[in-house]
Amino acid sequence: MKALCLWLVSIVVALALVATPHTVTAAATAPVGVWLTESRDGAIAIAPCDSGLCGALVWFQPGDGAESAPPVDEHNPKPMLRHRPLCGLTMITGLTETEGGWTGWIYNPSDGSTYHTQLIMHADDTLEVHGYVGIPLLGKSQIWVRAPADLGHC
Secondary structure (H helix, E strand, O other), X not given: OHHHHHHHHHHHHHHHHHHOOOOOOOOOOOOOEEEEOOOOOEEEXXXXXXXXXXXXXXXXXOOOOOOOOOOEOOOOOOHHHOOOEOOOOEEEEEEEEEOOXXXXXXXXXXXXXXXXXXXXXXXXXXXEEXXXXXXXXXXXXEEEEEOOOOOOOO
């Protein structure tokens, strides 16, 4: 009977440990830092935030024929947000660690849509960013690289 009670207590403790939410830390496998997008025309800084990890646009290369006014979130589905500047805009939210990577949400200012995202750190210090609707199979991936330390900010 005593052995059965000890066994039940150990099962309850193990389940409690598994069910307990873990605090986000900047572990070695966390994608914390500044990353250049695959096209090298933007940089996202990923850092801890209230909802886990978040990423904000900190640098971008203006396109051909760019106007002198700073780019704004013109494709946002909410008209009242279409005048906010892209520089500093939080584009990745709610990243939480999962087995093998991080999951959360990513905003695409080019079309004003928000997608599920999975981020996976690779051994060569690159970051695979996969955005999708519904299931991961219906998505698209990019490989981001760490930005140079001397990269300016917008």
